Amino acid sequence: MTDVLLEVEDLTVDFPTDDGVVTAVRGVSYTLRRGESLGIVGESGSGKSVTSLAVLGLLPRTARVSGSVRFGGKELLGRGDNEMSQFRGRKIAMIFQDPLASLNPVYTVGNQISEAVLAHNDVGKDVANKRALDLLETVGIPHAKQRMDAYPHELSGGMKQRVVIAIAMANNPDVIIADEPTTALDVTVQAQVLEALETAREATGAALVLITHDLGVIAGHADRVGVMYAGRLVETGTVDDVFYKPRMPYTLGLLGSLPRIDAKTHERLTPISGAPPSLLNMPSGCPFRARCPLATELCAEQEPQLFGVGQGHSAACHFHERLIDAQPREIFN
Amino acid sequence: MTKQLETVNKADTVAEFTVKERSQLRIIVTRFLRHRLAVASLITFLLLIVVAYGGAALWKYAYTDITPDNSQPPSLAHPFGTDGIGHDNLAQVLRGLQQSIKIALMVALIATVIGTTWGATAGYFGRRVDNLLMRLADVVIILPAIAVAAALASVGQGSWFTIALIIGVLASASVSRVIRGVVLSLREQDFIEAARALGASDFRIIARHLVPNTMGPLIVNATILVAVGILAETALSFLGFGVREPDVSLGLLINQAEGAVRTRPWLFYSPGVFIILIALSINFIGDGLRDAFDPRQTRVRQ
Amino acid sequence: MIAYAIRRLLISIPVLIVSSFLVFAMIANSGDPLEALRVTNPPTPPETIALEAKRLYLDLPWYERYWVWMNNLWHGEFGPSVNVRENINTEVWTRLGVTLRLVLVAMLLALILAIVAGVTAAVKQYSKTDYTVTFFGFLFLATPTFWLAILLKEAGITLNQIDGDPESRMFYTYGDRSVFLDDPTWWNKFTDVAGHMILPTVSLALITFASWSRFQRSSMLEVLGSDYIRLARAKGLRWRKVLTKHALRTALIPLTTVTAIDFAGLIGGAVITETIFGWAGMGQYLIDSVTTRDVYALMAWLLVAGAIVVLFNLIADLLYGVLDPRIRHD
Numbered sequence: 001m002t003d004v005l006l007e008v009e010d011l012t013v014d015f016p017t018d019d020g021v022v023t024a025v026r027g028v029s030y031t032l033r034r035g036e037s038l039g040i041v042g043e044s045g046s047g048k049s050v051t052s053l054a055v056l057g058l059l060p061r062t063a064r065v066s067g068s069v070r071f072g073g074k075e076l077l078g079r080g081d082n083e084m085s086q087f088r089g090r091k092i093a094m095i096f097q098d099p100l101a102s103l104n105p106v107y108t109v110g111n112q113i114s115e116a117v118l119a120h121n122d123v124g125k126d127v128a129n130k131r132a133l134d135l136l137e138t139v140g141i142p143h144a145k146q147r148m149d150a151y152p153h154e155l156s157g158g159m160k161q162r163v164v165i166a167i168a169m170a171n172n173p174d175v176i177i178a179d180e181p182t183t184a185l186d187v188t189v190q191a192q193v194l195e196a197l198e199t200a201r202e203a204t205g206a207a208l209v210l211i212t213h214d215l216g217v218i219a220g221h222a223d224r225v226g227v228m229y230a231g232r233l234v235e236t237g238t239v240d241d242v243f244y245k246p247r248m249p250y251t252l253g254l255l256g257s258l259p260r261i262d263a264k265t266h267e268r269l270t271p272i273s274g275a276p277p278s279l280l281n282m283p284s285g286c287p288f289r290a291r292c293p294l295a296t297e298l299c300a301e302q303e304p305q306l307f308g309v310g311q312g313h314s315a316a317c318h319f320h321e322r323l324i325d326a327q328p329r330e331i332f333n
Numbered sequence: 334m335t336k337q338l339e340t341v342n343k344a345d346t347v348a349e350f351t352v353k354e355r356s357q358l359r360i361i362v363t364r365f366l367r368h369r370l371a372v373a374s375l376i377t378f379l380l381l382i383v384v385a386y387g388g389a390a391l392w393k394y395a396y397t398d399i400t401p402d403n404s405q406p407p408s409l410a411h412p413f414g415t416d417g418i419g420h421d422n423l424a425q426v427l428r429g430l431q432q433s434i435k436i437a438l439m440v441a442l443i444a445t446v447i448g449t450t451w452g453a454t455a456g457y458f459g460r461r462v463d464n465l466l467m468r469l470a471d472v473v474i475i476l477p478a479i480a481v482a483a484a485l486a487s488v489g490q491g492s493w494f495t496i497a498l499i500i501g502v503l504a505s506a507s508v509s510r511v512i513r514g515v516v517l518s519l520r521e522q523d524f525i526e527a528a529r530a531l532g533a534s535d536f537r538i539i540a541r542h543l544v545p546n547t548m549g550p551l552i553v554n555a556t557i558l559v560a561v562g563i564l565a566e567t568a569l570s571f572l573g574f575g576v577r578e579p580d581v582s583l584g585l586l587i588n589q590a591e592g593a594v595r596t597r598p599w600l601f602y603s604p605g606v607f608i609i610l611i612a613l614s615i616n617f618i619g620d621g622l623r624d625a626f627d628p629r630q631t632r633v634r635q
Numbered sequence: 636m637i638a639y640a641i642r643r644l645l646i647s648i649p650v651l652i653v654s655s656f657l658v659f660a661m662i663a664n665s666g667d668p669l670e671a672l673r674v675t676n677p678p679t680p681p682e683t684i685a686l687e688a689k690r691l692y693l694d695l696p697w698y699e700r701y702w703v704w705m706n707n708l709w710h711g712e713f714g715p716s717v718n719v720r721e722n723i724n725t726e727v728w729t730r731l732g733v734t735l736r737l738v739l740v741a742m743l744l745a746l747i748l749a750i751v752a753g754v755t756a757a758v759k760q761y762s763k764t765d766y767t768v769t770f771f772g773f774l775f776l777a778t779p780t781f782w783l784a785i786l787l788k789e790a791g792i793t794l795n796q797i798d799g800d801p802e803s804r805m806f807y808t809y810g811d812r813s814v815f816l817d818d819p820t821w822w823n824k825f826t827d828v829a830g831h832m833i834l835p836t837v838s839l840a841l842i843t844f845a846s847w848s849r850f851q852r853s854s855m856l857e858v859l860g861s862d863y864i865r866l867a868r869a870k871g872l873r874w875r876k877v878l879t880k881h882a883l884r885t886a887l888i889p890l891t892t893v894t895a896i897d898f899a900g901l902i903g904g905a906v907i908t909e910t911i912f913g914w915a916g917m918g919q920y921l922i923d924s925v926t927t928r929d930v931y932a933l934m935a936w937l938l939v940a941g942a943i944v945v946l947f948n949l950i951a952d953l954l955y956g957v958l959d960p961r962i963r964h965d
Contacts (some may be wrong), residue, residue: 018367058868081874089871096869101862104881105961106888115880116870151960167870471650475941476658479906480933483925484661564779568907571781572922587782591911594789605782612777 005174005207006032006055006092011067013050013059022279024050026231027067032175037201037208039222039239041215041254043276047231048211049097052177056094057084071175090120093168093206095197097180099161103152109136109163110148116170135166138203139196158189162196169200176200177209182217194221215258219243224312227251230277230287233306237313247315247323249292249331256328270332286318293331294319364625371621374614381611385430394421396428396581407599414599416589426603429583432576433563434611436497440562443501445555448508453547455509456516457539467513473506478565482574496575500565504558511554515547549626556619560612567608583608636956640949647945655937656701659930663697668717668928690715691931704934714931727920727935733811734916737908738901740832741839746894748844753851753890754883757859768848775845784838784911791834807831811914835912839905843897851890858886888958895951899944 013025025047032038040048053059055069057076069076071091076084088094096102103112113135114128121128129148136144139162152160161181168176178197182190194217201208210222218225218239225242227235227250235248246252253272274291277283286303289295298318306314317323323331366372394400403419405411413422455466482499519525519542528538567584569575576582583604590600669687672679687693692700692715707714713723756768775783791806807813807830816823858864859882867881868874906918917936924932956962 056869058865085868085871085873087871088869094866094869096862096866098862102866104863104867104885106885106959107881115867115872119871119873119876153961164866167866171871468646468650471647471945472654472657475650475654475937475944477921477937477940479921480658480662480925480937484658484665486665560777567779568781571779572907572910574925584779584781587779587785591785594785595792601785605779605786608779608782609774609777612779613773616773616777 003034004031005034005072006209007068007070008051008055009068009070011051011054011065011069013047013054014064015060016062016064017280020281023282024231024279025054028228028231028233029067030226030233030236032207032209034174035205035207036224037210037222039218039225040209040211040228041213041218041225042228043213045276045279046228047279048228049179051228052094052179052209052211055177056088056092057081058088058094085119089116089168089173090171091173092175092177093171093173095161095164095168095176095178095181098184099157099164100184102164103160105152108149108151109155112152113163113167113170116167120171131170132166135169136163138169138199139163139166140192140199141166156189157185158192161185161189161193165193165196165200169204172204173206175209176204176206177211179211180213181210182214183212190217197221215243215254227254230282231279232287232316234288234316235314236306237310237315241310241313245310245313245324247309247313247320248317249294249319249323250288251315252323252326252328253291253332256332270328272332286316294322361625365621368621368624370617371624374617374621377610377614378618381430381607381614382434385427385434389424389427389431392421392424392427394424396420396424397579398424404597406597413603414597416597416600417593422600422603425581425586426583426607428581429586429604430607430611432493432581433566433583433608436493436500436566436576436582437559437562437611439494439497440501440504440566441555441558443498444504444508444558444562445551446505447502448505449512449547449551451505452509452512452514453516453539453543456513457520457535457543459517459520463513466509470506470509473503476503478503478569479572479574482569486574486577493576493580496566496569497562500562500569504561504565508554508558511550512547515550516543519543519546553619553623553626556615556622560615560619563608563611563615636953640953643949643952644945651938651941651945654941655934658937659701659704659934660697662925662928662930662933663700666928668930669693671927687719690719691717700930704931708938713935716932717927717929721932723932723935726932727917727939730915730917730920731902731939733914734902734905734909734918736811736828737832737835737839737914737916738898738905741836742843742894742898742901744836744840745843745847746890748840749847749851750887750890752844752848754855754886756848756852757855757886758878760856765852768852772845772849772852775841776849778842778845780838780842780907781911783841784835784908787834787838788911806834808834809913811912811916831912835908835914839901839908843901847890847893847897850893851886854889855882855886858882888955891958892951892955895947895954899940899947902940902943 008031009029011025011028012023015022015024028047028051030038040051042048050059054063054065055076057079059065065077067077071087076087103109107115110129110132113132114125117123117128117131118125123131133144133148136147141147141159141162147155147159152163155163165181168178176197181197182193185193197208197210198221200206208221210218212218222239225237225239226233227242227248229250235242235246235251242251243255246255250272253270256270257272258269272291277287277290284303285301286292286295286299289299292299294317296318302318304316304318306316307320308314309320315323389396398421399419400411400415400421401419402411402415404417405415407414411421411423413426415421416425451466451470455463478499481503482496485495485499525538525542528542533541566575567582567587570577570582570584571588573588576585578585586604587601590597590604594601667673668691669684672684672687692703695703704714711724713727716723716726752768752772756765759765788808791808795804795806795808807827811828811831812824813827813831816827864877864881867877872880902917905916906921908914909916909918910922917940920932921936921940923929924936
């Protein structure tokens with residue numbers, strides 16, 4: 001398939017701070033094809049949100065962004081804000097983590113949805129309102145007509161996130177980036193919101209970038225997956241490859257710390273000890289080495305690049321071969 | 334180090350990657366020191382105190398001295414000139430500086446101590462106590478400082494402490510509202526709930542949990558109160574309800590110079606510049622402290 | 636909301652009573668209002684003094700005087716003034732009008748300046764504009780009102796003399812209006828009053844501007860950093876629209892309430908400006924009544940100023956409820 005929608009190449013984001021330069025994203029590359037769903041997993045601070053904000057040009061002005069982001073072959077980086085607003089919402093829509101804070105408290109829900117319609121379509125207010133009502137119904141909000149006039153604080157967290165999804169759908173975008181869409185919500189509500197997200201994909205035919213730290217969400221909703229650690233992609237591949245044949249110790253560790261219902265024996269969970277490195281003045285070498293049971297001097301000297309380890313499957317580990325068919329318990333004991 | 338990396342036991346090596354653990358106080362001090370303007374202001378303020386007291390002790394004229402030169406413009410003998418009677422203006426300004434700083438600091442102390450106790454009690458106990466104490470704050474806020482100062486002038490003989498006490502008590506009502514707000518929001522926090530569930534006494538909760546957590550707003554508020562104090566005192570003295578003759582305050586000096594701005598401008602400008610200098614440095618210090626205490630603040634460098 | 640407002644106003648009645656009682660007790664016991672009469676030369680006849688004392692109820696103990704005052708108040712009378720020729724009722728309302736004229740115009744000016752400056756500084760954070768606004772904000776915040784007022788007054792006098800003609804003037808530096816006008820048409824009266832307002836208004840406005848521009852800047856910065864601004868941008872709204880519709884509208888809410896509260900404070904706080912520019916307003920009235928121990932006049936001042944504080948605090952709260960849908964008063 002050559003139907004590539006979004007190409008991110010060697011994306012790097014630096015933030016100058018008083019303490020020094022924080023490198024939040026270090027050379028991330030990925031491609032997204034029409035209609036496909038790409039999951040990105042990683043701990044908080046691994047750079048997954050910054051990556052997607054950089055794609056839309058929504059980072060603070062102090063951020064230094066380099067690399068390339070192409071949408072339909074057009075370079076997005078370096079465009080002015082007004083030019084970027086032509087892409088935002090219309091071509092690429094975004095859903096943020098905290099639905100409680102994502103909606104302006106002083107405007108009604110209907111106003112905030114129809115505003116998205118009006119931003120890219122030369123239609124009247126009534127047409128936009130009609131569209132907003134349709135969208136509310138599509139994402140499964142009961143009594144949508146009354147909810148149009150409700151203020152955000154009158155809705156539950158799950159409802160608010162569905163409103164945000166409705167806003168994302170408003171202009172039938174080609175790509176929806178969902179940044180931790182369910183993290184701030186109760187487990188029972190999470191399922192409803194994910195369902196609304198699926199509905200949104202079906203209705204718009206958009207490709208999805210689903211950012212989460214929840215492997216379960218990825219398993220159910222993504223075709224391909226990228227694992228991020230300390231600002232880099234450390235493993236990419238199909239969901240099956242990454243979940244069943246992980247070739248990077250960090251991915252393996254993540255899987256090992258996840259309880260599984262289909263476990264054959266009574267397995268113990270194996271946590272990864274330690275914490276991710278500070279992104280400030282990061283040391284050379286593999287950033288995972290301090291937590292890695294396989295680390296050697298090589299890891300301290302040289303940061304591993306993404307090695308191709310199979311068809312469309314790559315992993316950033318010098319010892320990816322040692323991980324073939326390895327179980328989390330055997331490595332992290 | 335690298336040898337250890339090979340071992341499976343990684344506990345020791347984690348430290349290499351995580352930021353060195355710093356105590357709360359050190360973080361705040363570091364953050365404050367980074368605020369260059371605030372540090373410069375702190376130095377300025379301390380210098381002003383040193384100049385006010387040290388300078389007055391060393392200078393050849395006392396503020397009560399009447400020199401034979403009257404209405405002299407600034408010269409080597411009288412750097413700030415002299416007034417119509419022959420007072421050396423530098424000696425007068427230094428004395429005024431002493432009085433004004435002393436009163437302002439005392440105002441901050443009084444208002445903070447009373448206001449914190451007042452607001453914390455109201456916020457912590459809530460209900461009736463809160464209602465009563467907050468209505469009391471309403472009462473105090475309406476009281477005009479001028480009337481209170483005029484009424485109490487005969488009682489305290491217009492001493493600097495009486496003036497500080499009046500401004501401090503009146504200001505404490507506003508402080509109590511701020512602190513009450515902080516305590517009210519803290520009271521709902523999980524760690525207070527947890528302490529209560531563990532059976533901690535009211536006193537222990539207030540002393541161990543509430544007070545330390547209100548320290549930030551408290552210190553910032555106290556700093557700003559110094560500026561409030563100096564502006565209130567000089568205004569009161571200017572109107573004739575604060576520091577009185579024969580004593581000196583910066584506000585009183587400006588009052589006395591008002592009629593002579595054209596003929597003896599040095600008498601008007603010198604005390605004014607010092608008031609601005611104090612209030613300005615205090616406000617910058619307060620700003621620096623606010624940033625230092627606010628954990629959400631990470632100043633992005635330009 | 637109406638029930639809430641009524642409840643708030645009812646609660647404030649005891650607050651006003653208690654504070655008036657406190658001030659009454661302090662002033663009534665701090666000196667003799669007939670002092671001036673006793674030291675005249677030639678001496679005032681004792682009968683006159685006795686009559687004056689009777690007229691001011693000085694033959695009663697102070698707490699009974701308070702009671703008498705309350706009774707008078709109930710009948711709509713603020714009580715006898717130490718100054719025989721003065722009626723407190725008419726005096727206090729005239730003076731309130733004078734002060735309101737000063738404060739309203741000064742606040743309007745300060746408000747416009749503060750919003751423009753605060754918003755610009757926040758939108759262009761760390762720019763030259765931001766540093767300039769911040770610098771002047773801090774400077775005026777640290778400047779004593781009386782010093783700035785005298786400075787402006789002197790500047791006005793200097794400018795008046797610049798053309799060498801002692802008769803002509805650009806700025807009026809004393810009084811709230813001319814005592815005598817050659818040709819008192821309404822237009823001349825209007826320009827005369829307006830001319831007298833310029834300097835006092837500017838000095839009051841600059842001081843008020845200082846704290847409001849700082850406030851508006853930080854409020855705007857907070858909103859600009861919020862998630863809903865990010866979402867509004869992610870929708871594809873242009874920056875200008877995001878600023879006006881989402882950021883400005885939301886960031887103005889806190890300033891509205893601060894304005895209402897500060898307005899009440901300025902009724903009493905204009906005292907210095909009024910003193911320096913010789914305006915016969917509320918502030919002057921406070922000083923005069925305090926210096927002459929005119930306790931009933933002071934009570935009238937306190938009630939009017941106190942009622943305005945109470946009223947505007949209430950307005951601030953209600954405004955918040957109207958502007959921010961999250962706040963509901965019931």
